[in-house]
Amino acid sequence: xxxxxxxxxxxxxxxxxxxxxxxxxxxxxxxxxxxxxxxxxxxxxxxxxxxxxxxxxxxxxxxxxxxxxxxxxxxxxxxxxxxxxxxxxxxxxxxxxxxxxxxxxxxxxxxxxxxxxxxxxxxxxxxxxxxxxxxxxxxxxxxxxxxxxxxxxxxxxxxxxxxxxxxxxxxxxxxxxxxxxxxxxxxxxxxxxxxxxxxxxxxxxxxxxxxxxxxxxxxxxxxxxxxxxxxxxxxxxxxxxxxxxxxxxxxxxxxxxxxxxxxxxxxxxxxxxxxxxxxxxxxxxxxxxxxxxxxxxxxxxxxxxxxxxxxxxxxxxxxxxxxxxxxxxxxxxxxxxxxxxxxxxxxxxxxxxxxxxxxxxxxxxxxxxxx
Numbered sequence: 001x002x003x004x005x006x007x008x009x010x011x012x013x014x015x016x017x018x019x020x021x022x023x024x025x026x027x028x029x030x031x032x033x034x035x036x037x038x039x040x041x042x043x044x045x046x047x048x049x050x051x052x053x054x055x056x057x058x059x060x061x062x063x064x065x066x067x068x069x070x071x072x073x074x075x076x077x078x079x080x081x082x083x084x085x086x087x088x089x090x091x092x093x094x095x096x097x098x099x100x101x102x103x104x105x106x107x108x109x110x111x112x113x114x115x116x117x118x119x120x121x122x123x124x125x126x127x128x129x130x131x132x133x134x135x136x137x138x139x140x141x142x143x144x145x146x147x148x149x150x151x152x153x154x155x156x157x158x159x160x161x162x163x164x165x166x167x168x169x170x171x172x173x174x175x176x177x178x179x180x181x182x183x184x185x186x187x188x189x190x191x192x193x194x195x196x197x198x199x200x201x202x203x204x205x206x207x208x209x210x211x212x213x214x215x216x217x218x219x220x221x222x223x224x225x226x227x228x229x230x231x232x233x234x235x236x237x238x239x240x241x242x243x244x245x246x247x248x249x250x251x252x253x254x255x256x257x258x259x260x261x262x263x264x265x266x267x268x269x270x271x272x273x274x275x276x277x278x279x280x281x282x283x284x285x286x287x288x289x290x291x292x293x294x295x296x297x298x299x300x301x302x303x304x305x306x307x308x309x310x311x312x313x314x315x316x317x318x319x320x321x322x323x324x325x326x327x328x329x330x331x332x333x334x335x336x337x338x339x340x341x342x343x344x345x346x347x348x349x350x351x352x353x354x355x356x357x358x359x360x361x362x363x364x365x366x367x368x369x370x371x
């Protein structure tokens with residue numbers, strides 16, 4: 001609690017009776033069968049319901065499929081005996097973040113708000129207008145939920161496209177990064193997206209599957225979205241295959257028994273977020289092939305406990321020195337943090353497998369292979 005008493009952190013749901021606005025922002029993961037797991041949202045609603053008061057506004061911010069707010073969450077909250085849009089108000093306002101982007105902050109990113117009555121829309125807009133520079137009100141909570149999914153599916157599909165192009169152009173001995181840079185000079189009709197070792201973060205690898213799941217209820221196919229998910233999911237396997245091929249050509253070594261250093265455990269450069277990071281998958285795939293894997297990440301001195309990769313928890317980042325680098329048969333750049341000395345890698349590594357174009361313009365003794 002702050003000294004001025006304006007902020008109080010508590011696990012006591014009884015305090016809900018004393019507030020005007022309740023914002024739910026909890027994880028919405030996928031099950032092991034890649035189906036939506038709404039239990040964090042619904043369990044939170046069940047904890048709120050006994051303390052819900054007339055006139056309160058409840059806002060869901062977690063990514064989810066259309067209908068969650070006005071149907072499933074509403075049903076849980078109405079177990080309180082109060083009725084949505086009669087006794088309490090319900091809205092959806094998705095999170096919008098771009099970790100590591102210094103050009104935008106929470107207060108400067110336009111905020112989508114959606115509710116199912118004019119009064120609820122006015123209430124939720126008023127809440128966020130106090131802290132966000134631009135609030136965009138839309139027709140319903142389902143529209144707002146669909147907007148969140150559309151934003152991230154757009155990114156997922158376009159990343160899948162360039163990942164597929166990378167594989168095609170690599171077979172033709174064409175550098176996909178050069179192709180994208182050239183195409184990006186067109187001032188209209190093209191938006192650059194970049195390939196990588198797989199998707200990471202809480203939203204982009206997960207949100208498309210929320211829509212495909214809900215679409216099945218309406219018997220609507222989602223082939224395009226599912227294909228993009230399939231392509232992106234396979235990228236770590238392709239990177240491991242490319243690494244094995246490069247080691248065989250450069251040092252005549254097999255993956256079994258090889259020492260591999262992964263640069264970057266975060267899913268994106270310059271942030272301390274490891275959720276759904278492809279580096280975790282790469283580590284497990286490499287070790288399944290018999291490799292000895294270490295990592296370096298200035299944002300993660302130690303791998304924390306994660307939901308699906310608990311066996312990696314506790315592993316420590318190695319220091320990046322010439323002596324350490326020289327011990328590895330291959331250095332795999334999975335995350336291109338700005339704080340990494342890539343020139344030192346070039347001068348002391350035998351082989352660098354670069355999935356992020358981090359070695360562009362840097363030369364040394366290392367053989368650099370893009371993957």
